[in-house]
Amino acid sequence: MFTSPFPDVEIPNLSVFDHLFGSLEVASANHIALVDGATRETTTYGELVRQIEAVAGALAARGIGVGSVVALHSPNRPAFAVAFHGILRAGATATTVNALSTAGEMATQLADSKAVAIIAADMLFAVSAEAGDLAGVAADNIISIGEVSGSTSLADLIAEAYPAPEVHFDPATHLAVLPYSSGTTGKAKGVMLTHRNLVANVAQSAPIIGVSADDRVLAVLPFFHIYGMTVLLNISLAQRSTLVTMARFDLTDFLSLIQSERITYVFIAPPIAVALAKHPLVSEFDLSSLRTVFSGAAPLDGIVGGAVAERLNCEVLQGYGMTEMSPVSHASPRGRTDIPLNSVGLTVPNVQCRIVDPLTGDDIEIPAVGVSEPGELLCRGPNIMVGYLGNDEATRATIDADGFLHTGDIATVSSEGYVTVVDRLKELIKYKGYQVAPAELESLLLGHPQIADAAVIGVIDADGEEVPKAFLRLQPEATLTGEDIMMWVADRVAPHKKVRQVEMIDFIPKSASGKILRKDLRSKGALV
Structure with missing residues (x-):
């Protein structure tokens, strides 16, 4: 088991409202809390x-x-x-x-x-x-x-x-929110999160994420999703920041608001990072006010993160969480240049973690030097949900008898405590007995200058074997063929990781929080 390098924080026994606004100072009352990005009200x-x-x-x-x-x-x-x-x-x-x-x-x-x-x-x-x-x-x-x-x-x-x-009511037991999540498996289920869960996650995460009253935060990720609800809305309000809202993502509007509203901090998902790294429109705007870009909701490739940091001359951080964890369990603190850009950072205070072999359930050893073998990430702490509404079976399948939530994500941890998410357990492609992580291939593909966006899934070939298939959105001037891509990847990976099918598409389907909708690609891939 490993824990946060930071000391535990006190979790106030308060409702969400009392924690965020109960101590509103006279000086803060006149501070701008919210700006409508469309009307500027x-x-x-x-x-x-x-x-x-x-x-x-x-x-x-x-x-x-x-x-x-x-x-x-x-x-x-x-x-x-x-x-x-x-x-x-x-x-x-x-x-x-x-x-x-x-x-x-x-x-x-x-x-x-x-x-x-x-x-x-x-x-x-x-x-x-x-x-x-x-x-x-x-x-x-x-x-x-x-x-x-x-x-x-x-x-x-x-x-x-x-x-x-x-x-x-008792903040420890009274439900504050019921967001719906597919969790680690199956159809969407109501995630029971108490006032204590939400208050705990603000207390755990705010010092690490580092939003302050001086920050102007652009809120483009949806508040109805737990990432937007806790990290953008609640943490920003708790810290007395100014939130500038966007009803939907449009790259031109996004860049324009950063410029006109002098935004200092943006929370994004990886698709926006890809646009910031590669889209020519970015160069047409003054983004010099921007100090920090924080990515979550899906793994961010380190090469893409580095390109964003260099292009915008700002700090790029990454975090990790799940609706079932309110959501943050890991984050890269501001100012920590030692943490690799592809890592989701350090465990937040008051959280205990394990990495286990998904087949045996045995704990994977954390080395004294270097990085552990990959395994399923388990987390326990005050931010973990009560359970799934009306579904005790799904709750027992997700939270074990020791209180550890099984995330369904494959991760590694380094001797320094840096956690890196490799992929979803259920997304791993099984090729001739080898496990292939789609996120690793997507990361590689996004490093090609002619590829604007990429997604990889497992499909069944003519021989009945599951093989990696890449769906690609190319840059407008690209001249690549599927054969070109397969050869390019083959030169850079082990034989079992080769991309064996390629399809060019106009866009990669993604959820509102930025996760690749692989189920949509699977239905499409099955027809090809």
């Missing part, structure tokens, strides 16, 4: 707290509080923070919905979580209303962010000016 910390408390009061007046679940369906905008923390301040539990969900997908989440109300962005209101109808949510309990004819709006709730309710 601003919200101060004092205004934010008043709006949150008014929303909590209005929800309580409607009988929504401890024991209630409220769905939140919105892209990033300042009102998301108001609605999200208003739900939690009322004592209710928030289940955040992917902004890209269909009405059917959302209805499944509403029914599973037993949501009694929905707060939905105006542009998503029709989908939310249809989902609510399918799941039996009362039409009067579907509240719009923005004006929608015939519906109560978030502004209406605030204008009602009800005082925030007195609520009483």
Whole structure:
């Protein structure tokens, strides 16, 4: 077992609201908390707290509080923070919905979580209303962010000016949020995270990630995903930073906001890093205000990270986590140039880890010098979920009797404590008895100047053997053929790691948090 090199931190026995805003100083009340990247409207910390408390009061007046679940369906905008923390301040539990969900997908989440109300962005209101109808949510309990004819709006709730309710619950057991995750296997499941889970992860991660009140943070990764929820939203608000929101990623808008808003810190996923490293548009903007780029949600290749650092003259860091861990378990601290760029950094305080052989479950030895053999990463700490909602079997399959969460990710750890994620356990390609990590081949492919983006999966060839297949998006001027790529890779890897099929495609499908949607590629690959 290995632990954090940092001392344990105290986990306050507080609700999320009390931890983030309970000690709001007079000096911070007038500091800008949120900027709408589309309209440039601003919200101060004092205004934010008043709006949150008014929303909590209005929800309580409607009988929504401890024991209630409220769905939140919105892209990033300042009102998301108001609605999200208003739900939690009322004592209710928030289940955040992917902004890209269909009405059917959302209805499944509403029914599973037993949501009694929905707060939905105006542009998503029709989908939310249809989902609510399918799941039996009362039409009067579907509240719009923005004006929608015939519906109560978030502004209406605030204008009602009800005082925030007195609520009483145990932060260690009361559910704050119910995000949905596929976890290590299977369909999406409700991840039960308590107030203590979220408060713990802010306390564990904030000192390492290093966001400060002087930072202007660009919030492009979705708040409805746990990475955006904890790392962008909650940590930034806890540190009294200024958050500039983006409803969706557009490279031109992203670069323009960094330039005009003098952004100092951005949290991204690897696809954005690839764009920052390779896209010619980047050179057209003044990005000199940017000090730190932090990547998460999927492994970042060290070559790509180095290219971003050099091109933007900034620090590039990487972290790791899962929805089931609230989410951060590992991060590279600011100012640590000794940590390799392909590493997800060091274990955060209060977390214990093991790396085990996925076949035997035996612990893999951590060497006195060098790097361990790869194995499945296990984590235990105060940020680990209570379990999956209504699914004890899946919970037992993920959290063992000793309290260790089995991440399903293959990782190594160095003698210095640097953890590097190799790939998902279930994504490993089994070629003639050898294990091939798609992420390793993707990293290599992204190093080719004519390749704009890449994904690798295992497909079954004519002989019934699983082989690595690369899906590639080429640069506009590229002249590469599939044969060229296979020969180029073959010169650089062991024989069993060779790419044996190549397909050129217009884009690599990815989730809102930046993970490659390999299932979409598998269905496509099966037809080729």
